[in-house]
Amino acid sequence: MALSTTTHLNFRGEARAALEFYQSVFGGHLTAIAYGDFGMPRELPDADKIVFGQVTAGNGFSVMAYDVPGQAPAAAAPAVTTREHGMTLTGERFFVSVRGETVEEVGALWDRLADGADIVEKYGPSQWAPGFGMLTDRFGVTWILDVAAPYAG
CATH class of the missing domain: 3.30.720.110 (Signal recognition particle alu RNA binding heterodimer, srp9/1)
Structure with a gap:
């Protein structure tokens, strides 16, 4: 049996921007599906946030991300x-x-x-x-x- 792991990052409104940035760094294919694409009414605040996002590259790089629903964007804090x-x-x-x-x-x-x-x-x-x-x-x-x-x- 073969296994693989992929890091899954949880954001608060920044998943699309983060995934686009990671694609610009590592290359590969970007998939970004919004809550609205899965049937959430478009007028709701989270409809344009990412429910499923992933960057995969031929060099083996892979990362997944989504926006935690109902969360306001949070400023990125540097690691202490x-x-x-x-x-x-x-x-x-x-x-x-x-x-x-x-x-x-x-x-x-x-x-x-x-x-x-x-x-x-x-x-x-x-x-x-x-x-x-x-x-x-x-x-x-x-x-x-x-x-x-x-x-x-």
């Missing part, structure tokens, strides 16, 4: 982070992790995703990978981008 003894400490419950094969391919994704983001750790070489970086994007989602490297321990 501190540096202690060379480590990044954060209260975030999850990160979205993207791993690529080369410093150049991951660096190109980093450059696009970093547009409007709060940089937690600048992309560059780390102790465990030839390329690593952490940021919180303009929608409040924290991402880790790194380059796959065999463990040398």
Whole structure:
């Protein structure tokens, strides 16, 4: 039996903009279906919000998102982070992790995703990978981008 997992992000009125941004970063196909497309009367406030959204790319990238119904848009808040003894400490419950094969391919994704983001750790070489970086994007989602490297321990 084969399994796969896809990150599903929950927004409050920003799912369409977030998915369009992620498509501009990672490429691929965007699907965005509004509540109104599923029969919600068009005059209701949530009718144009996303009930099902997804970006899938041929390189393996996939993310899903929707707008929590009945919720007002919330401003994206940067992740609360501190540096202690060379480590990044954060209260975030999850990160979205993207791993690529080369410093150049991951660096190109980093450059696009970093547009409007709060940089937690600048992309560059780390102790465990030839390329690593952490940021919180303009929608409040924290991402880790790194380059796959065999463990040398």
